[in-house]
Amino acid sequence: MGILRGKLLPPVLAILFSALLCGIALVVSGANPLRAFGVMLSQVGEGTTAVDIINSTGTYYIAALAVAIGFQMNLFNIGVEGQYRVAAVVAAVVGGSIALPPGLHALVIILTAAVAGALWAAVPAILKVTRGVNEVISTIMMNGLALGLAAYLIGSDVFGELRGNNIRTPEIPESGWVPGISFGSSGTVFGLVFLAALLGVGYWVMMNRTRFGFELRASGESATAAAAGGVNAKKMVLIAMLLSGAIAGLVSMPEILGRDHTYNLNFPAGIGFSGIAIALLGRNHPGGIAFAAVLWAFLDKSGLALDNVQVPREIVTIMQGAIVLSVVVAYEVVRRFELAAQQRQVGRQLGTVDAA
Amino acid sequence: MSTTTPAVVLSGITKRFPGVVANSDVHLSVQVGEVHALCGENGAGKSTLMKILYGMQQPDEGTIEVAGKQVRFRTPADAIKAGIGMVHQHFMLADNLTVQENVVLGAESLHGIGGKARKRILELAKATGLTVDPGVLVERLGVADRQRVEILKVLYRGAKVIILDEPTAVLVPQEVDELFATLRGMREQGFTFLFISHKLDEVRAIADSVTVIRRGTTVGTADPKAVSSRQLAEMMVGSELPSPETRESTVTDRVVLRVENLGLVAAEGTRPVLDDIDLVVRAGEIVGIAGVEGNGQTELVETVMGIRKAHHGRVLLGDKDVTRLGTLARREAGIGYIPEDRHRQGLLLEQPLWANRILGHQTRGPVSKGQWLDLAGAKKDTRRIVDEFDVRTPGIDVAAVALSGGNQQKLVVGRELSGDPVLLIASHPTRGVDVGAQALIWDEIKNARARGLAVLLISADLDELIGLSDTIRVMLRGRLVADADPATVTPEDLGSAMTGAGATSAAVAEHAPGAAKASESEGE
Ligand SMILES: Nc1ncnc2c1ncn2[C@@H]1O[C@H](COP(=O)(O)OP(=O)(O)OP(=O)(O)O)[C@@H](O)[C@H]1O
Ligand SMILES: [Mg+2]
Numbered sequence: 001m002g003i004l005r006g007k008l009l010p011p012v013l014a015i016l017f018s019a020l021l022c023g024i025a026l027v028v029s030g031a032n033p034l035r036a037f038g039v040m041l042s043q044v045g046e047g048t049t050a051v052d053i054i055n056s057t058g059t060y061y062i063a064a065l066a067v068a069i070g071f072q073m074n075l076f077n078i079g080v081e082g083q084y085r086v087a088a089v090v091a092a093v094v095g096g097s098i099a100l101p102p103g104l105h106a107l108v109i110i111l112t113a114a115v116a117g118a119l120w121a122a123v124p125a126i127l128k129v130t131r132g133v134n135e136v137i138s139t140i141m142m143n144g145l146a147l148g149l150a151a152y153l154i155g156s157d158v159f160g161e162l163r164g165n166n167i168r169t170p171e172i173p174e175s176g177w178v179p180g181i182s183f184g185s186s187g188t189v190f191g192l193v194f195l196a197a198l199l200g201v202g203y204w205v206m207m208n209r210t211r212f213g214f215e216l217r218a219s220g221e222s223a224t225a226a227a228a229g230g231v232n233a234k235k236m237v238l239i240a241m242l243l244s245g246a247i248a249g250l251v252s253m254p255e256i257l258g259r260d261h262t263y264n265l266n267f268p269a270g271i272g273f274s275g276i277a278i279a280l281l282g283r284n285h286p287g288g289i290a291f292a293a294v295l296w297a298f299l300d301k302s303g304l305a306l307d308n309v310q311v312p313r314e315i316v317t318i319m320q321g322a323i324v325l326s327v328v329v330a331y332e333v334v335r336r337f338e339l340a341a342q343q344r345q346v347g348r349q350l351g352t353v354d355a356a
Numbered sequence: 357m358s359t360t361t362p363a364v365v366l367s368g369i370t371k372r373f374p375g376v377v378a379n380s381d382v383h384l385s386v387q388v389g390e391v392h393a394l395c396g397e398n399g400a401g402k403s404t405l406m407k408i409l410y411g412m413q414q415p416d417e418g419t420i421e422v423a424g425k426q427v428r429f430r431t432p433a434d435a436i437k438a439g440i441g442m443v444h445q446h447f448m449l450a451d452n453l454t455v456q457e458n459v460v461l462g463a464e465s466l467h468g469i470g471g472k473a474r475k476r477i478l479e480l481a482k483a484t485g486l487t488v489d490p491g492v493l494v495e496r497l498g499v500a501d502r503q504r505v506e507i508l509k510v511l512y513r514g515a516k517v518i519i520l521d522e523p524t525a526v527l528v529p530q531e532v533d534e535l536f537a538t539l540r541g542m543r544e545q546g547f548t549f550l551f552i553s554h555k556l557d558e559v560r561a562i563a564d565s566v567t568v569i570r571r572g573t574t575v576g577t578a579d580p581k582a583v584s585s586r587q588l589a590e591m592m593v594g595s596e597l598p599s600p601e602t603r604e605s606t607v608t609d610r611v612v613l614r615v616e617n618l619g620l621v622a623a624e625g626t627r628p629v630l631d632d633i634d635l636v637v638r639a640g641e642i643v644g645i646a647g648v649e650g651n652g653q654t655e656l657v658e659t660v661m662g663i664r665k666a667h668h669g670r671v672l673l674g675d676k677d678v679t680r681l682g683t684l685a686r687r688e689a690g691i692g693y694i695p696e697d698r699h700r701q702g703l704l705l706e707q708p709l710w711a712n713r714i715l716g717h718q719t720r721g722p723v724s725k726g727q728w729l730d731l732a733g734a735k736k737d738t739r740r741i742v743d744e745f746d747v748r749t750p751g752i753d754v755a756a757v758a759l760s761g762g763n764q765q766k767l768v769v770g771r772e773l774s775g776d777p778v779l780l781i782a783s784h785p786t787r788g789v790d791v792g793a794q795a796l797i798w799d800e801i802k803n804a805r806a807r808g809l810a811v812l813l814i815s816a817d818l819d820e821l822i823g824l825s826d827t828i829r830v831m832l833r834g835r836l837v838a839d840a841d842p843a844t845v846t847p848e849d850l851g852s853a854m855t856g857a858g859a860t861s862a863a864v865a866e867h868a869p870g871a872a873k874a875s876e877s878e879g880e
Contacts, residue, residue: 209728210727210728210729211718211724211727211728211729212727214714215718217704217707218715221704221705221706221707222700222703222704222705224700224701225700225702225703225704225715226715227663227683228661228663228683228693228695228716229687229715229718230682230683230684230685230686230687230688230716230718231684231718232682232683232684
């Protein structure tokens with residue numbers, strides 16, 4: 001129970017605190033915070049919002065897992081943003097230009113995306129291992145390059161085609177689609193949302209049950225102890241970065257294979273950065289990340305309703321930022337409180353006898 | 357005997373941790389200008405008591421008086437304001453900062469961070485015997501110098517009462533003498549010291565009074581001049597002082613480790629850290645390396661372990677050339693490794709004990725199967741180590757950081773002797789453990805040796821080195837300069853050979869001086 005309290009209390013406190021902050025911001029700007037929050041909550045039942053939240057959760061979850069793998073060994077992959085974009089273009093181009101039986105076609109596209117993401121991440125990984133280049137800087141630069149590369153690849157004289165006033169890659173034939181679960185007028189849940197869940201389970205197993213997960217965590221906790229224990233730091237950086245990139249590559253798969261069937265100019269941006277915040281909020285734990293991803297998706301999608309009550313929708317962005325900041329503080333506060341409580345409890349149990 | 361107010365009085369201190377009562381109703385009174393020693397078994401609660409005095413931990417019960425006034429320290433900053441400073445058992449320096457940055461960090465308001473601070477550091481450095489430039493990165497310093505930086509840090513903040521938690525564990529006798537000279541000098545100037553050590557001879561040499569702690573409570577205070585080490589040990593544990601004497605030789609002629617012509621250069625254009633090292637360790641043999649800290653022992657060990665890459669020369673394990681192999685492959689080939697600094701290299705402090713059992717063995721049973729960890733196996737074997745090595749812990753699920761220093765060491769030793777290694781590289785294997793545990797570790801090493809284990813032993817404790825080793829090699833400035841016969845050599849002879857003062861005894865055979873490089877010179 002104490003453990004549960006230590007793990008759950010901080011994010012709850014952080015969310016309440018940031019809700020309070022946003023409430024104050026709303027009051028200052030002349031709106032009624034209770035009404036605003038009420039609108040957001042009731043929005044979940046409206047139209048396709050609930051399904052949108054689920055779909056968006058899946059996407060965020062994959063992005064945050066990609067970030068979390070790097071975080072485990074203090075490797076900051078800021079490049080998820082670029083990795084998933086490049087992977088999306090490449091996978092869409094490949095998927096639209098091959099013909100394969102259903103199922104296999106989708107599988108090839110997914111694998112292509114993973115490989116493309118990994119290759120894009122390989123550049124900063126190799127730079128770090130061979131030249132000691134800080135991965136934060138190199139991945140940020142790779143994000144810039146990714147934008148340019150994607151724009152180039154969908155150019156109509158390269159792989160793209162012009163449709164109306166939108167440029168996109170050729171449509172992936174139906175054999176490459178992944179069907180979803182339809183809820184009629186409430187929308188369709190992407191089939192690949194389950195891929196996200198599967199990745200989460202895989203991530204937990206990897207971190208807690210495999211040699212690689214152990215070595216990853218050891219490297220993150222103490223590089224010197226890991227080295228003395230025979231963990232090869234360069235190899236770990238390389239593998240962790242490639243794995244992170246491969247998972248990042250999957251971020252847009254639910255949408256592309258489930259709805260868009262193409263990469264176009266309206267491709268969503270910023271998911272990689274949200275992934276960083278979500279991984280932080282979820283403390284790199286697969287369950288924590290899932291919770292954080294749901295929250296993020298809820299704020300995003302329900303926040304759209306704020307316009308209806310004349311509240312600026314940007315308040316949601318403020319809230320997301322406030323949550324991440326306060327969660328860091330809350331963990332520390334609760335940790336100290338916990339320790340003190342635990343000691344008082346043990347003291348009562350033991351009396352003052354015997355130290356062994 | 358005096359009527360002056362004591363520098364520090366602790367009364368009725370009680371401190372509980374989950375599953376453990378670290379201090380229970382402790383009373384301690386320290387006079388101004390004395391060196392007050394604190395002795396006790398591993399896990400007796402010495403470090404905890406000192407952390408309480410230093411404001412790092414809050415007592416559950418009890419009061420602290422400094423210079424006659426009752427105080428409450430909520431943080432070390434409060435303690436520093438009251439003139440109390442602490443040098444920890446495990447150093448707390450930032451590797452990637454310079455000496456000056458480490459010293460000034462958090463005390464910028466005293467003398468700024470520039471030239472004035474540097475000047476003050478250089479003034480104080482003399483008192484601690486630190487000779488390196490304040491601009492040097494701490495990661496380049498050896499353990500002895502790191503300690504001097506820690507003392508410097510405390511002095512810089514104006515401490516009058518200085519806590520030294522096992523300061524001599526990392527020092528060779530000459531350095532201990534230097535430290536004691538420093539302490540005596542500072543005592544004259546009115547500094548007060550609280551001094552923790554497991555080496556009872558040292559306690560008797562430097563301390564004006566000694567308080568013994570057993571299982572969290574004070575057993576009593578004694579005059580160290582009036583009691584023998586044996587009596588002190590009995591106060592602590594009720595057992596006798598062990599001796600590391602090895603009886604009959606078990607040396608075979610099967611070579612396990614052969615180091616040929618090994619060389620290592622730290623930076624271009626500087627004197628090599630390792631200079632043509634040739635070394636052989638046979639099955640059943642313990643080869644001891646004697647040397648003042650910083651003469652290349654660390655580098656030798658890390659090169660043999662594959663943590664550093666040799667510039668030339670070969671390392672052979674049995675008939676197998678392992679020079680190009682990484683650390684993991686060498687461990688898999690049967691090398692166990694007790695690193696000199698258990699916190700930096702030996703343990704994952706935030707992880708439970710059983711996860712620490714896996715470190716270094718992650719590719720072998722009983723803690724893993726192929727790519728999978730075997731948690732049940734790891735936990736079972738951790739319990740075995742806890743039992744066999746008498747690791748005092750409430751359980752194997754607690755984080756390693758919750759163990760006392762000596763108990764952490766026992767865990768590391770137990771792990772490295774697991775899985776039947778053919779070669780054990782032991783850097784200061786009993787650093788920080790109490791006399792009882794020391795005997796236990798010695799016995800374990802001797803038993804393994806009788807079963808054919810080859811051991812390369814590095815130790816600052818010359819009694820340990822002489823008592824355990826079958827062969828002793830003396831290391832100076834990156835070279836093996838002399839051999840000593842452990843059957844006849846005395847710590848004094850060995851000590852002077854280590855400082856390069858030349859052989860003073862027939863038991864030390866210096867290598868032909870012609871082999872020495874003509875270009876050899878002091879310093880850079
Ligand atoms: N942070 C902590 N959490 C839980 N238990 C702790 C913590 N710190 C110390 N302990 C426990 O308190 C007891 C006393 O530890 P302490 O470090 O004071 O021993 P010590 O006398 O310094 O021993 P050593 O000679 O081995 O350094 C031990 O049983 C230890 O496991
Ligand atoms: Mg201690």
